[in-house]
Amino acid sequence: MPLRSLGLRGVAIGYLVVILLGPLSMVFWRTFEHGFGQAWEAISAPGSVHAFELTLIIAAIAVPANTVFGVVCALAVVRGRFRGKGLVNAFVDLPLALSPVVVGLSLFLLYGRGGWFYGLFADHGIQILFALPSMVLATIFVSVPFVAREVVPTLREIGNEQEQAAHTLGASGWQTFWRITLPSIRWAVVYGVVLTTARCLGEFGAVAVVSGHVEGKTETATLRVQDLYENFNLPGAYAISLVLAAMAVIVLVTMTVIRPREEIA
Amino acid sequence: MKRIALAFGTLAAALAVAATAGASGKDTSLSIVAYSTPKTVMGKIVQAWQATPEGQGVSFTQSYGASGDQAKAVAAGLNADVVFLSTGLDVNTLVDAGLVDRNWDKQSYHGIEANTVVVFAVRNGNPKHIKGWSDLVRPGVEVVTPNPFSSGSAKWNILAAYAAQRRLGKTDKQAIAYVQQLFRHVVSQDTSGRNATNTFLAGKGDVLLTYESEALTSRAAGTDIQYVIPRQTMLIELPIAVLKNSKNRDKANQFVRFTKGPVAQRLFGQAGWRPVNPAVAKEFASKYPPRPGIFRIADKYFGGWRAADKRWFDLKSGLMVGIEKKVGGPTGG
Amino acid sequence: MVRLAASAAVSVAVPARERASSALSLGFVTGFLSLIVALPIAALVWASREDGASGFWDAVSSPEGVAALKLTLVMAAVVALVNAVFGTLIAWVLVRDRFRGKSLVNAVIDLPFALPTIVAGLVLVALYGPSSPVGVNVYGTRTAIALALLFVTLPFVVRTVQPVLIELDTEMEEAARSLGAREAAVFRRIVLPNILPGVLSGVTLAFARAIGEIGAVVIISGNLPYRTELSSVFVYNRIQSGDRSGAAAVAVLLLAISFVLLLAVGALRRLATRHDAAA
Numbered sequence: 111m112p113l114r115s116l117g118l119r120g121v122a123i124g125y126l127v128v129i130l131l132g133p134l135s136m137v138f139w140r141t142f143e144h145g146f147g148q149a150w151e152a153i154s155a156p157g158s159v160h161a162f163e164l165t166l167i168i169a170a171i172a173v174p175a176n177t178v179f180g181v182v183c184a185l186a187v188v189r190g191r192f193r194g195k196g197l198v199n200a201f202v203d204l205p206l207a208l209s210p211v212v213v214g215l216s217l218f219l220l221y222g223r224g225g226w227f228y229g230l231f232a233d234h235g236i237q238i239l240f241a242l243p244s245m246v247l248a249t250i251f252v253s254v255p256f257v258a259r260e261v262v263p264t265l266r267e268i269g270n271e272q273e274q275a276a277h278t279l280g281a282s283g284w285q286t287f288w289r290i291t292l293p294s295i296r297w298a299v300v301y302g303v304v305l306t307t308a309r310c311l312g313e314f315g316a317v318a319v320v321s322g323h324v325e326g327k328t329e330t331a332t333l334r335v336q337d338l339y340e341n342f343n344l345p346g347a348y349a350i351s352l353v354l355a356a357m358a359v360i361v362l363v364t365m366t367v368i369r370p371r372e373e374i375a
Numbered sequence: 376m377k378r379i380a381l382a383f384g385t386l387a388a389a390l391a392v393a394a395t396a397g398a399s400g401k402d403t404s405l406s407i408v409a410y411s412t413p414k415t416v417m418g419k420i421v422q423a424w425q426a427t428p429e430g431q432g433v434s435f436t437q438s439y440g441a442s443g444d445q446a447k448a449v450a451a452g453l454n455a456d457v458v459f460l461s462t463g464l465d466v467n468t469l470v471d472a473g474l475v476d477r478n479w480d481k482q483s484y485h486g487i488e489a490n491t492v493v494v495f496a497v498r499n500g501n502p503k504h505i506k507g508w509s510d511l512v513r514p515g516v517e518v519v520t521p522n523p524f525s526s527g528s529a530k531w532n533i534l535a536a537y538a539a540q541r542r543l544g545k546t547d548k549q550a551i552a553y554v555q556q557l558f559r560h561v562v563s564q565d566t567s568g569r570n571a572t573n574t575f576l577a578g579k580g581d582v583l584l585t586y587e588s589e590a591l592t593s594r595a596a597g598t599d600i601q602y603v604i605p606r607q608t609m610l611i612e613l614p615i616a617v618l619k620n621s622k623n624r625d626k627a628n629q630f631v632r633f634t635k636g637p638v639a640q641r642l643f644g645q646a647g648w649r650p651v652n653p654a655v656a657k658e659f660a661s662k663y664p665p666r667p668g669i670f671r672i673a674d675k676y677f678g679g680w681r682a683a684d685k686r687w688f689d690l691k692s693g694l695m696v697g698i699e700k701k702v703g704g705p706t707g708g
Numbered sequence: 709m710v711r712l713a714a715s716a717a718v719s720v721a722v723p724a725r726e727r728a729s730s731a732l733s734l735g736f737v738t739g740f741l742s743l744i745v746a747l748p749i750a751a752l753v754w755a756s757r758e759d760g761a762s763g764f765w766d767a768v769s770s771p772e773g774v775a776a777l778k779l780t781l782v783m784a785a786v787v788a789l790v791n792a793v794f795g796t797l798i799a800w801v802l803v804r805d806r807f808r809g810k811s812l813v814n815a816v817i818d819l820p821f822a823l824p825t826i827v828a829g830l831v832l833v834a835l836y837g838p839s840s841p842v843g844v845n846v847y848g849t850r851t852a853i854a855l856a857l858l859f860v861t862l863p864f865v866v867r868t869v870q871p872v873l874i875e876l877d878t879e880m881e882e883a884a885r886s887l888g889a890r891e892a893a894v895f896r897r898i899v900l901p902n903i904l905p906g907v908l909s910g911v912t913l914a915f916a917r918a919i920g921e922i923g924a925v926v927i928i929s930g931n932l933p934y935r936t937e938l939s940s941v942f943v944y945n946r947i948q949s950g951d952r953s954g955a956a957a958v959a960v961l962l963l964a965i966s967f968v969l970l971l972a973v974g975a976l977r978r979l980a981t982r983h984d985a986a987a
Contacts, residue, residue: 223450
């Protein structure tokens with residue numbers, strides 16, 4: 111595709127170097143500055159392994175939840191007929207505007223001692239705060255809009271004539287969705303899932319507040335990073351972050367590879 | 376899409392199984408919730424106690440984080456038998472929540488587990504020759520200290536600064552003026568002590584207000600940090616308390632008693648804290664130079680944590696609010 | 709396959725089955741949003757009322773808080789705009805251009821999300837702070853805040869524009885070019901209207917995130933009250949000082965302002981799409 115000049119590419123790369131690639135190389139450098147030993151020790155310690163497991167468990171719940179929500183929400187907002195679409199849209203983006211501490215605070219207000227639902231759960235011996243449920247809730251909260259925001263513009267862009275054609279040919283709603291709608295938004299869903307997963311892997315602030323920092327039980331990988339940071343083990347902290355980054359890249363590559371293929375012009 | 380969902384589901388299930396597989400089956404379990412710095416030393420103390428007849432068979436869950444956050448978490452329902460925090464203020468939060476006895480500070484050693492002091496961390500070789508509080512307000516000296524509103528432990532720094540001036544004979548008004556002058560030299564207001572240390576190590580500022588225990592533990596972790604103990608400084612007393620609703624109160628009390636005994640106190644001394652146990656403190660006298668006339672939060676200048684906190688750090692009428700406005704506000708700075 | 713931009717819906721009678729499933733999906737959406745989003749926000753609003761109207765007013769009108777609020781809104785707007793331009797540019801280069809290392813660049817775009825914000829903060833101060841290996845020291849300045857916010861919002865516009873660009877058929881552009889239109893005109897008249905909804909989507913996300921960010925900024929900005937202290941840090945300080953209701957009040961105010969701005973951008977987005985459909 112003809113580009114105006116190499117200049118555009120240069121500007122883009124230049125911006126990326128300053129904003130992104132520079133800091134990323136720094137992470138690499140800081141991890142291995144003193145050799146592989148400290149980095150490997152930090153990654154393979156039992157506490158870290160558990161932390162990675164916990165992060166993956168949370169992501170395995172939060173990502174599908176937000177993906178399903180995102181696709182349904184996008185369809186409702188673009189194709190549905192109801193008033194207040196603007197409100198729904200704004201509401202979906204709103205969670206991002208809360209700083210993580212405030213997210214944590216709101217969960218304390220709901221599920222902590224003296225909170226709205228504390229009695230309800232405590233009476234049945236269910237722990238929400240300082241256990242997996244609140245950590246999942248916090249993670250879902252901070253990554254709610256991504257899939258929806260990705261899919262909405264694409265849905266608008268492609269229009270719905272194919273779906274309508276399918277309808278008149280007798281296809282059921284479900285068939286239409288799987289065979290026609292979903293493939294047409296596949297790239298949007300791919301990037302939405304990639305963003306959501308990356309966000310879930312890297313979520314720190316809100317989960318930190320509701321986790322209770324219980325060693326070996328409620329420490330996610332990002333909390334482990336903080337733990338190592340607090341104990342002046344910076345190479346270890348960076349090493350764990352690199353693993354998280356690698357996981358995100360793996361997710362991107364996997365999603366890009368397994369989506370149904372089609373020739374792009 | 377279906378395949379992905381299936382894969383995720385299996386992975387989640389497998390990991391859930393793996394995660395719960397490590398559940399221990401010991402008899403009693405104690406939960407410690409503490410601030411971040413003592414993580415390593417507490418780990419050692421726990422192990423030492425588990426080797427004694429009293430502590431045998433007792434399993435521990437441990438949680439380490441910022442003192443204020445930990446107190447709030449316990450108040451919100453985080454399971455804890457013993458809390459070890461960095462200010463009496465945070466323990467009072469739990470008293471107010473009905474979780475700790477009002478007389479926690481009447482226990483042995485006033486409810487204190489270990490002590491430390493405010494120190495000045497300086498650059499290699501101390502190029503600006505910073506020795507005392509008056510050096511901090513010399514022209515061109517840049518000071519790093521965390522924001523007292525976001526870091527409970529940072530409050531110690533400010534109270535120490537004030538108390539030092541009173542010790543030097545200044546009046547209350549003059550001492551407050553000193554603190555204001557000090558804040559004109561403050562170049563960063565990090566949200567935690569650890570962040571402030573990081574800022575200093577990243578090259579900002581000529582002096583960092585921190586604690587002896589932080590400096591020593593960071594040194595033990597390989598950081599090259601030098602510090603000076605000013606003549607007039609404050610005794611930072613780190614409180615420990617057993618929770619009223621602890622399910623294993625007796626065991627918890629036994630554990631706390633152990634932590635104030637010679638074995639544990641020696642471990643504290645080796646790790647960078649000043650032991651509260653007088654006999655052990657004597658053993659470490661050369662490592663921790665004494666500071667005669669050192670102030671305590673209970674002294675008349677402060678009247679205890681509640682009074683000091685209200686006077687200095689009340690969000691509307693606290694002295695620090697006025698000082699920050701004068702130093703940085705639209706009409707100040 | 710030719711896809712026309714946002715075609716106007718062909719008038720078709722809506723069958724009952726479709727109406728039922730659309731009601732179901734709307735129910736699911738509102739249910740999910742209520743449980744996950746609305747409930748926590750409601751709890752915050754409730755907490756902000758604890759000290760009554762005067763308490764709320766005291767908390768939001770504190771001079772330091774107001775300064776933080778202004779700074780936050782300005783920085784978020786600046787960052788959103790910069791992202792709109794550069795994000796689109798990067799998406800364009802990633803989709804339309806070909807160069808060695810492109811897949812690598814594409815793969816790392818999302819990393820600002822995957823990296824815990826502490827690490828982002830640490831490397832930013834290491835790279836652009838007092839000990840900068842490249843001689844750039846912006847510690848304690850608003851530029852530092854902008855850098856940190858640009859880092860954490862980078863993926864947004866790029867990733868919302870990319871899928872649209874990928875699906876965008878190039879026939880119209882080629883036709884325009886063959887008719888003699890210059891590149892700038894091709895972009896402005898043909899490409900931009902189609903990617904604008906994607907850009908605006910990403911911009912709203914970037915704006916919202918910039919308002920709520922704390923971890924990446926908190927180290928390099930210095931958090932100096934009245935100068936480089938953002939609302940997120942101000943609210944954090946309030947919580948740490950035990951003033952829950954005051955913190956909630958400021959958070960709620962910030963939320964309300966964000967909500968209004970999000971609604972405004974959403975309206976702008978709808979306007980842009982409708983205009984395009986009519987063209």
